[in-house]
Amino acid sequence: MAENKEEVLEEVLEDLEKEAAESEETTAEDTTSTEEETSEEHTEQTEEESESDDSASDEKKGFFKKKKDKKDEQIEDLNDRLKRQMAEFDNFRKRSEKEKSQMYDMGAKTVVEKILPVVDNFERGLAAVPEENKEDAFVAGMDKIYKQMMTVLEEIGxxxxxxxxxxxxxxxxxxxxxxxxxxxxxxxxxxxxxxxxxxxxxxxxxxxxxxxx
Structure with a gap:
């Protein structure tokens, strides 16, 4: 009977050892699985955070890029306006110079028209002088004045x-x-x-x- 009890005890101990070993294996597997899942979750979270950081970085770049593009557009617009204004001013300057020249020519032409009758009278008076009186001082003086006037008129065109x-x-x-x-x-x-x-x-x-x- 004692031997039978010992055998029964040994069998019970063996069963307990087996159960303990199986329990340890199960616990190890669960721990490994949990660690793998935790590692995967951490990796996914890191990737998400990285993607989020990249997205935020892209948004910042896009924001600054848009700002820069708008500034460049404003600069181009100002340059275009400046070029147009410079061209308009140059055309205005040329037009003003042309109008000034035309006004000067008109004024000079009007003055010449008023002087021509005086020139005609000089010519008529000198032509009416008899040949024997052409050496008189007065006639010679009038002739010199006439020639001087014609020289001045010729110089101005x-x-x-x-x-x-x-x-x-x-x-x-x-x-x-x-x-x-x-x-x-x-x-x-x-x-x-x-x-x-x-x-x-x-x-x-x-x-x-x-x-x-």
């Missing part, structure tokens, strides 16, 4: 229009008479009744002429 012997041109000549002259060709100026003058490239006064048919 006033010059007489060629007429006698030239072909009639309505842009420069004003025909008031027609004559029959076989020695002259048709439409050729036979005589100048009043001198015409030009100021630079503009006609101040047309020549009054007699034209051959």
């Amino acid at each position: 006033v010059k007489p229009i060629e007429a006698v012997g030239q072909e009639f041109d309505p842009n420069f000549h004003n025909a008031v008479m027609h004559v029959e002259d076989e020695e002259l060709g048709e439409n050729v100026i036979a005589e100048e009744l009043q001198k015409g003058y030009m100021y630079r490239d503009a006609v101040v006064r047309h020549s009054m002429v007699k034209v051959a048919n």
Whole structure:
């Protein structure tokens, strides 16, 4: 009976040892599984945090990029406006200079028109002087004044229009008479009744002429 009891006890102890060993294996497996799950969760959390950081970084970059692009657009807009204003100012300056030149020419032309009758009177007066009196001091003085006036007019761009012997041109000549002259060709100026003058490239006064048919 004692041997049977010992055998029973040994069997019970063996069963307990087996159960204890199985329990330890189960606990180890559970611990390993838990650690693996914890590690995976930590890895996933780290990846999510990394993605979140990357996303935040991209958002920051995009934000600053947008700010920079807007600033560049403003700079380009200001440059375009500046270029347009400079072009407009340059056109205004050129237009002003042209208008100023035209106004100066108009004013000078008006002054020349008023002086021409004085020139005509000088020429008529000198032409009416008898040949024997042309050496008089007074006549010589008037002739010098006339020549001086013509020199000044020439210096500012006033010059007489060629007429006698030239072909009639309505842009420069004003025909008031027609004559029959076989020695002259048709439409050729036979005589100048009043001198015409030009100021630079503009006609101040047309020549009054007699034209051959």
